[in-house]
Amino acid sequence: MxxxxxxxxxxxxxxxxxxxxxxxxxxHVDLFAQIDKNMTAYVSALLGLSREDARALQKQYYFEHGTTLQGLMLHHGVDPTDFLEKAHAINYEVLxxxxxxxxxxxxxxxxxxxxxxxxxxxxxxxxxxxxxxxxxxxxxxxxxxxxxxxxxxxxxxxxxxxxxxxxxxxxxxxxxxxxxxxxxxxxxxxxxxxxxxxxxxxxxxxxxxxxxxxxxxxxxxxxxxxxxxxx
CATH class of the missing domain: 3.40.50.1000 (HAD superfamily/HAD-like)
Structure with a gap:
């Protein structure tokens, strides 16, 4: 509309x-879906969680803190540079x-x-x-x-x-x-x-x-x- x-x-x-x-x-371009997937993988590897649990925590931090990164920094002391690099390792050719x-x-x-x-x-x-x-x-x-x-x-x-x-x-x-x-x-x-x-x-x-x-x-x-x- x-x-x-x-x-x-x-x-x-x-x-x-x-x-x-x-x-x-x-x-509908769904570029962000690639970032979303990378963030889930990051949370999963960082905390040893299943994909489902990692995604649930990722979304919880996103809702509570504005970004998944902010939640990971506050609760797990994550290096933001490393996170951003890995989250944005995506294929821009879909644009x-x-x-x-x-x-x-x-x-x-x-x-x-x-x-x-x-x-x-x-x-x-x-x-x-x-x-x-x-x-x-x-x-x-x-x-x-x-x-x-x-x-x-x-x-x-x-x-x-x-x-x-x-x-x-x-x-x-x-x-x-x-x-x-x-x-x-x-x-x-x-x-x-x-x-x-x-x-x-x-x-x-x-x-x-x-x-x-x-x-x-x-x-x-x-x-x-x-x-x-x-x-």
Whole structure:
């Protein structure tokens, strides 16, 4: 589903902030499924757990701490560099260059940022595979966030302060409803990216938008179409 944006509603925007995974590329590409599998394998090897138990713990940490990595660091003293390297050892060739998306991002008035709970290297590899990397001013990653992931308020504060973002003139694009709560309270426009398949199975119920999510201004399953409507 797509809420067609009103141009006037975005006329004030000078900073365009995009999450990476399942946002700059759609859910159905399933790139994140590769990362998910790697994280399960990491937890399994680290703690000597079966795949099922490792996945359950991985998801528990993801829910409680924002990322699996944060939970592993807090509870097991894991080296984040090692984890990120192994988690992102994936095949980026499943991503095809998206010329239309690139042109739409390039044409947006103002600055464009990638704000991800992943690493700069992962963001660069994915965005280069999509052919859109050169249209961004910077990438703010989990290392820059000192490993404290979205949805933590302090992490948004770090990003905004670093880039001197006036949140009343900014918009955030995300695929997780809870990661748009803080941006909305800071005065940003919020856009939720949803799967094209209405019957998409979310791994966890909290990843899906509910009627209680009043902090989401727009929803779309077509990022390119949404941005083109603003140009």
């Amino acid at each position: 797509t809420d067609l944006p009103s141009k006037a509603d975005f006329a004030h925007v000078r900073d365009w902030v995009f999450d990476l995974d399942n946002t700059l590329y759609p859910h 095809a260059p998206d010329v239309d998306l690139g042109e739409a991002i390039k044409a947006l008035p103002g600055r464009k940022f990638i704000f991800t709970n992943g690493s700069v290297k992962h963001a660069e590899m994915a965005a280069r595979a999509l052919g859109i990397f050169d249209h961004f001013d910077d990438v703010f990653d989990i290392v820059a966030a000192e490993y404290v992931p979205k949805p933590a308020g302090a992490t948004y504060d770090k990003f905004m302060a670093l880039h001197r973002v006036d949140t009343t003139h900014a918009v955030m694009f995300e695929d997780l409803p809870r990661n748009l709560l803080v941006p909305k309270t800071l005065g940003m426009k919020t856009v939720l990216l949803t799967p094209r398949d209405e019957h998409h199975e979310f791994a966890d119920a909290w990843e899906k938008r509910s009627d209680a999510d009043q902090h989401i201004d727009y929803m779309t399953s077509d990022l390119t179409g949404f941005l083109k409507a603003l140009l």
